[in-house]
Amino acid sequence: MGSLLDYFIGSSAITIFVLLLLSGYFIITFWIFLDRYYILNSRIKSESRSLKALYSGQSKSVASNSLIFTYLSRVNTPNKAILEAASSDAIRVSTKGLTWLSIIASTAPFIGLFGTVIGILETFSKLGDQSSASLSVVAPAIAEALIATAAGIAVAIFAYTFHLMLKRKAYELSSLLASQSEVILSQVEE
Template structure:
């Protein structure tokens, strides 16, 4: 704990700001992931149950808790346009935040690198003021500067991984909605 405190005391305002931004990115990454993951998972479960009841003939329409139900309840006869609108709207609402994960994944390594460059510049300016510059003096200072790059890469790894997980979940939801739409449309053409 003491060395962490020493690191912050010896760091510049820019390095601390970079680490603060990366910390906020890290918190936002987990917040977005957990929020969207649970929402999309719940929707996938309800749509899977609705599709199962359609497939097995237990129901002629989607379940009341289906994302498509609201749209179907407003029309006399289901059509492809209304079902596509329902699916598009459901996916759009479910995938809010994925853009932020993408932005965080792509910018956090650069923010970390910026912090490292500033740290190295400060190290060299301090070394220029000293009479001796040996490896024992330079190496610890450079390794401390690299902490910002490591933090940026760590944030990017989580953000990118979570983005891909949520993207796959959104695809599953989209597939379930499309399957329900096809079953409903096939039932209306048979009548």
């Protein structure tokens, strides 16, 4: 704990700002992931049950908890346009936050690199004031500066991984909604 405190005391305001920004990114990344993962999973489960009831003939329409139920309840005869609108709206609402994960995944390494560059510049400016500098003096200072890059890469890895996981869940939801739409349209045509 003491070395972490020493690191912050010896760091510049820019380095601390970069690490705080990356910490915020990290928290936002996990918040978005947990929120959207729970929502997408629950919607996938309910749409899967609704589709199973349609396929087995237990129901002639989607379940009342389906995302497209409210759209279907407003029209006399289901049509392709209303079903596509319902599906599109459901996916749009379910995937909120994915853009932020993408932005975080692409910018976090650069923010970390910026913090490293500032740390290295500070190190060289401090070393310039000394009459001689050996590797034993330079290496620890450079290693401390690289913490920002490591933090940026770590945040980016989580953000990118979570983005892909949620994108796959959104695809599953989209497929379930499309399948239900096809079944409903086939029943209307009969």
